[in-house]
Every structure is written in structure tokens, then in C-alpha cells.
Amino acid sequence: MTTETLPTAHTTDHLDLLESHAIYILREVVAECERPVLLFSGGKDSAVLLHLAAKAFAPQQLPFPVMHIDTGQNFPEVLEYRDRAVQATGARLVVAKVQDSIDQGKVIDPGPMGSRNRLQTVTLLDAITEHGFDAAFGGARRDEDKARAKERILSFRDAFGQWDPRQQRPELWQLYQGKVNPGEHLRAFPLSDWTELDIWQYIEREQMDLPTIYFAHERDVILRDNMWLAVGPFVEVRPGETIKRMLVRFRTVGDANCTGAVISEAKTLNQIIDEVSVANVSERGATRADDRFSETAMEDRKREGYF
């Protein structure tokens, strides 16, 4: 073979390698499991995951449905985005509602303003059982939290949906093995090795669509527990709190009542990348009330079967 004709146009950078690894994981799980599903929250990580899934199986349709665990406390912009994004891939959307779990008496209604974050686990596990899913793709990244930093790319869940961090399967090289017995399932995390910055650089490179709340916009917010919460149907103003109109954006997308906004002027992807590059507070630390309960909040929720 002669070398002088080698094209140099396509160099491989770190985003290509992250993309390739994620695509490899998606294909491997689909090949090894019977009924996978992709968990889609409408946040940036699940947006990237869906984008990668579409690439992994193009030009064919996604070989699995997309599932949203709907707490009923969403930002409307995120629901709009969910429907838009799923429709663009032609995937089948399954919506499992926390409200149904409440109506069936499986979980206790925390009231209109209470957080439904933890209740999602019940809805999620029920939906996995009901549909017979044996693998669920999630957009979790290891840089998000110290418990996630410990998790395998293919993470085994027992018949009760639980994660046992002491009994994780060895995961050598890139030999992801996804066999489970009936009733058990896997969580698969193709974005494990991505950082928040990688996600934004990739979104910029691919010029992806995202919910508008990721970009700086004016909003009525209140300061509670050191976090800027958006005033709306799920966050009522308590005595002593004052509404302020601020230029904010969201760094993560969760329930409207436990996801804080950050003060920001970043209106474009490149401005967001600049901001993320110099941030000195972590993504979840800045914005997620659900992680502030205790030292091991994420681990405890994960053990129960959370995302």
C-alpha cells in the first residue's frame, strides 16, 4: 500500500473517540439484550444519547423505544423539546407517569409543591417490569457524582431493580457483557466517560437542538437554600421570599421544583462552553436540591433503582 495518497482531512479528535465509544456501547447492548429502552428526560445528556443512538443505527430506525418518566412537574419547554426530539428520530415514545403510581397508591403524594424526584424510582421500575425491558440506556456521566464515578458502563440490577455497589460485575477492556436472567435488568451508560464540557463541545459540534431553558433568558426566580428556583406552578413563593427578575439559564434539567437556575448571560453554545470551562461549582452542586439531602444521596437513590 502506498502512503502518499492517504487523505488527511479526517483527523480523529477526542470527541470522535467519545462518540465512537458510545456508539459501540449502544450497538453492543442492542445486540446482546432482548428488549432495550432509552431513558429520556429531555435534558442535555439524554439529548446527546438520543442523537448518538440515531447515528449508531442509521439509516435504520432506532431498534428500541424511548421512555420518559414523567413526574408531572416538568418545565413546559422541556416537554415541548421531548416531543420534538423524539419525533425527529421517528422513535416510539413511552411515557410512564408518576401520577399513575400515586393514583394506584404505590407511592404517597407529596402534595402539589412537594418533590416527586424520589418517587420516580417506583414508576421507572414498574415500567421496566410492565414492558419487560432487560436493558435501559441512561445518560448518566461518571463526573456528575461520586457514586456514579463508581458505576460500571453496564450496571447490573437485580430482580428488585437494586444496584449493589459491592457486587458489581468485573468489566474488562471493552468486553461489555449484558446477559441477565428474567426479571433482572441492566442499566447501560454510554456517556460514562464524558465530562460536562465534552457534552457541550459535542452539542456545539453537532449543532444539536436543545430545550430553550439551557440558554440565558429572563425569568422570575426566588432564592431558596442558596439556589435560584423558577417561580411557577410547582414553586410557590413563601413568606419572606422575594421574586426577582433575573437573566438565568439551567445547567441541568430536572423537576421544576428541585432544579436551580444559574445566573448567566450565555445565550449561545460557545458562550456556554466558555462558562463551563471556568466554572468552579459542579453541575449538580449548583443546581440540584435532590443531591443535598445527605452525604450519599445519589448512592442511596441508585441502590433503590434510581436512574
Next chain:
Amino acid sequence: MKLAHKDLLRLATVGSVDDGKSTLIGRLLVDTRQLFDDQLDAVVAASEKRGVGDLDLSFVTDGLRAEREQGITIDVAYRYAATPSRKFIIADCPGHIQYTRNMATGASTADLALVVLNVAHGLKEQSRRHLCIAALLGVRSIVVAVNKMDEVNWSESAYQGVVDELDTLANELGFESVISIPVSALLGDNVVDPSPNTPWFDGPTVLHALENSQAGSWSGAEGARLPIQWVLRQPGGGRTYAGMLNGANLQVGDVVTLLPANIATTITAINSGSGPRELATTGLSIDVALDAETDAGRGDLIATAPLPTVTKEFAATICWFGEAPLRVGQRLRLKHTSKVTPVRISALTGVVDIATLAIDANTMLQTNEIGLATLQSADALVVDDYRDNRVSGSFVLIDEVTNATVAAGMVGRAAFL
């Protein structure tokens, strides 16, 4: 801001329990300001709550409740760091023998091992085991932090004693690059900043050694290897074969062989995540079109010369993690590239004595032992020697009942065994 492209070093910590691996990683991350303010605050709060001082650096990676209660690492923590010159993926592995399987998990994707030894103890059996596993897994470069120098009053002779012992073993195991450094992970000496306590030492700091290490992914692999994961149907009736490329580059027009069928054909198109391309390099997920009509599918492999071996019986080195011993005649499931097939252990030819690296004759392997075996597979496998190709030379063994992964396997035998 467009960030400049930086190269990536994947490293894993290696060494016996309590020698200071997690503390060293915590120190590296804190002193290079990789932690966000809230993460550092959380480590400070957890340290206080558990009564282990102002800042227990091991809590930076030991994030599980049980780990913090017991003060040991149970499973690998992955951390991502970037300094002005390099990006790092750090796997902080557990040292306890019970969690050797997790250490192997962390080391299997590492290009460099950051070995931590307690200067007062030198090479314990578990340190030797870890070094042996790292060498078997193909790690060729090590940076050795001779730790807890503060506890021996920065004694040069204590340091030198450990280094001599280590050098002998590293030599036997065939590491290509060995850099030893006297450190105190606890106090930070020679981790990020040079220490005033070791005027007799003129080598690099740990950070400097990591930033400048030449350890890279494997360059030895000569032929291209594309294990087929999935077949994609193209509009108009054609098919492309998807997988992650490793070994040599693949280019449109290359003559390739489809294995195990042994069909010679040509690559007529290559697609990747960013569209069609003429050339693909190792680590890229691609799908390729071939000019021959074949019934190729998942588990087959597309290769360029030198071709791998097609076989139903092969010799391998096994790290056994099962709870019950591995015995001759045992049936298991094997996963190799994208191929899964039943196998039988047709012979166990020996077990590695960790203290001497001698091979003792034995007919079974206990948990965490390393042995040499011959395997027979139901379906033909397309293999390379592990030292020639880390992907087509590696496999895992799976318990057929529980589906647990019970062994890491490498085709062939390391030179030091």
C-alpha cells in the same frame, strides 16, 4: 472558546491496601485544582463527620458509604482531569485482595499504572500481584510513588531499598518505562510540587512524570481488526457492517479478509459518526461496505494482513475471579470481541506463584489466582496473541447460570511466565 486538542492518558492506581493510592489521587486532584468548590467542601464536611481530620484526601475518590465507613476502596472510581498539557482518565483501584477483580477492571483499559508502595513495607504480596496483573494486561509504563516518606523521616536509604526491590520485579515483568519517586501523598511532597525534604532526589514530581509519560495506546498491532457488531441495511438493498476498528488503519479500497469464513473482499465504503470517509483509524466506530455478497454477521471479523488465527482450541492466561475454583473440564461461556460461545477448560497447565513468578503445576485455580489454560470452544474464534492486539487477544469467561463475569483471559502467554 475552542479548546486545543490535548492527548489523553489513561492511568490506573495499583498497589496493596492502605498504601495510599486514593490519598495520592486526592492530593493530585486537589493540588491541581481539579475539584469544584462544592466537591471540596463536601469532602471536608465528610471528613469532619467521620472524625478523620480536616481533609481526608481518600474521600475524593472513595465516594461510597461503605468505603468511607471502612476507610478502604471497594470498587474503582473514575475521575477526569485536565492540566494545561494533558487530559487524564484516572481509575483509582482498590488494593484489597478481595477486590482484585475490580483492580483488573480498572487496569484493563489503562496505558500507565501509578504504583503506590508504602516505603516502610516495600513490596507486599498484593503489590506483586497487582504489578503482575498490570503487566499481563499489557501496561508497559509505570510511575512508582514510594509513599509515606514522612513516616521514615525522608530516609534516602529506606527509599532506595524499596526502589531496588521494585526494579528487580519490574525488570522481570518487562515494563518498558519505570519512574520511581519518593512522596508523601498525605502532605503533598513531590506530588505536584517538588519537596524540600528530599534534597537527595533529582527526579520529577508525580504530576510531571504523568504529564510527560510516553505511555500510549498500543502501537504494536499491525493488521486492522474490525469485529462485526451489527449489520445495517442500506436503502436500495445493500448492507454495511458496523464495529469499532482497532489495530492498523482501514481505507477504502483495502483488500480484507472476512473471518472465520476466509473470504477475500474489498472495502468499498466507510461511514463513521460524522459521515462517509476514506480512512478510519483505531478506536473509531465505523460501518463498512464490502464488494462481495457475503452472509457476514455479528461475531465475524474483518481483517487485513497479518491475519489472525481461526481456531477452536487455544492456550491462554487466565485471571480467575470466581468464588469456587476453576477446574479442568469446566464449561463456561466466553465472550471474545462480539462473539459469544460455550467453552470448556480442556487443560490447566499451571498456576503462577506470585512471590517467584514460577509456574506451579496445578489442576485448579483458586479465586484471584492467575493460571495457564487451554480452552476448547464450540464455535471457531478469530484470535490474535494478546501482546499483538489487546482487542482480538482478550476475552472474558461468564458463569452460565448467574451470568457473572468470572475471569479475564488473554490469548497466549506473557514472556515473563
